Amino acid sequence: MGHGLYVHVPFCVRKCAYCAFYSRRPEPELVAAWLAGVERELGGLPEKFSPGSVFFGGGTPTALSEEDLARLLDLIHERVDLHNVAEWTCEANPGTLTPGKAARLKKAGVDRLSIGAQSFDDATLTRLGRIHTSAETRECIALARAAGFDNLGLDVIYGVPGVSRETFCADVEAAMALDPEHISCYCLEIEEGTPFAREEEAGRLSISEDEQRGQFDWARKRLAEGGWTHYEISNFAKPGRECRQNLLYWSGKDYIGIGPAAHSHWNGVRWGNSPELPEWKRAFEEKLAPEAKARETLVMGLRRIAGWSRAEFRAWTGFDYEALRGKEIAELAKEGLLVAEPGRIRLADDALFVSDSVFSELV
Template identity: 75%
Template sequence: MDSGLYVHVPFCVRKCGYCAFFSRSAEPGLVAAWFAGIERELAALPAGFAPTSVFFGGGTPTALDESELARLLDLVRARVDLRNLAEWTCEANPGTLSPAKLARLRAGGVDRLSLGAQSFAAATLRQLGRIHAADETLAAVAQAREAGFANVGLDLIYGVPGVARETFQADVEAALALAPEHLSCYCLEIEEGTPFARAAAAGRLAVSEDEQRAQFDWARARLVGAGFAHYEISNFARPGRACRQNLLYWNGGEYIGVGPAAHSHWAGARWGNTPELPEWKRAFEEKLEPAAKARETLVMGLRRLAGWGRTEFRAATGFDYDELRGPEIARLAAQGLLVVEPDRIRLADDALFVSDAVFAELV
């Protein structure tokens, strides 16, 4: 069974206006404290934990300088049993990369780069508060290939208020022109506590769900037409390039997260860390009751376009999905939101954009 290690690198050069992830600026004192905490958590990994995937996420892992990245890679290599490793991803902001950092990551074992491109239009990047320009994304992809990365993913954001459909379409075309192995298209969400939320509350930022949906539908058709598999609501991949760490979350697999705000699910328990620096602690820890865990797995797995096969779900959870949520599944099928086949259930195409409402009925 696959398992994953997530390392939260909570540093960003500057906060983007829409972002609610936990991050701070990479001041030397905070970076030193973070390393001390990560070292402690890695030293306390459970016996027998040998992840199939490692994921450096954030924040911006590449906000660390070259020697700090080297230290992080050394730490993971020294403390984690990597004998089963099949994929090691690092998220990166194009404004924080250099050939030297990329070479360092690649030499340290990282084989997948996930680049936050978000847009290629100067006005959209400015509106989002991104620190980089489109040409830095182009340079980052070229440098990543040069450094030996055969697996590069790009993130795009759609549905940004005021951004015309044609502008987003041009973003998708620009991303395709870079020939990535993976593309994520995330809908702009207005997250509580962000400058975007304050602007929306003041009536200065109006999200159009119809426009967001139109952009999503267009991107989906375009990317599938270009040979990408649409394998999860927001994610598209070339054959064999689906992100293993994310698949793990959606398949109900086990993972351990280290760093502030990181979450874990291991051996029937779930816990999360507080979003704090210089020190963080356990925010909560709970034992999962098997049926509750199975319902959660049901919902997570329905994010995948393939949905759940009956046998696969039973193998993952020990339950039949009809036993757990039979009446709700039948009702959602009658509403055209779930496709129910004799031995498989999956989200209907019409439900992809309103999946949260469907999941709320099932969890």
């Protein structure tokens, strides 16, 4: 699997009502400054850095103009040894992908697009503050297929206050009907500082946890029936189409993130960039003790539905999970939140929706 390269493209046409990711409008001077910063950071990559996967995320990478996207792709080709890349993903949003951009991405070696559909109901899209209609999402997928992309992911959101179970189920059906290789199903989180958070404070937003869990359970069942295997808490894939970059994060492998707000983990050191443009800095850097790193890897790996095999965990971290967290594992298993079998642990089905509380016990 090797290690990964992540590039944060911090630009969006407009901010969605629920989003707390760092992004700005793609003003030409800001994009130019960002590209210069990316070039600088790429110049500082460790010697012999040769990623097994590359991921352009954001923000909205496809909010860049075709020329700026081409410049970014050129920089990657100039500065990164791409010989070992087995998967190169770019996030794309409907309304921003053009045939020209899709062709540039494909030609440069990007072989997977992750498309932010979120919903196929136009009223829900408006409520979420998305810039596109469901018709534009369908156009975006057709355009990606026409450009030769045979590996597409679609994101859908569940648990949106005011959106009925029927509407969400229709979203999942619509996503399935488009036959993407990968479907991510994220729960809407109300993030501080967003318009949704202000609406919630004013008492105008509410949805019960039971309803959110019901939507999630329904999607899991339906996607499995349709042939998408549930391989991580929020992710479903056709056989062999799991996202490699995400698998790499969840199995505790090293990666380097470039751009404002990007995080990295390399050789036992973790650091994060500040969310700032035109110039960003390294906001923090810490060396993780091997045991702390192993605990973190334990939690990350439990996001995978298959969990950890004891042998795999030991081979990868040098620690035995029983020695590391045996008491907590036994307690969580007793509560029905973890399944502890001989030689393997994984989240119980009932814990998938409350995984954060399980993870906080283990870290």
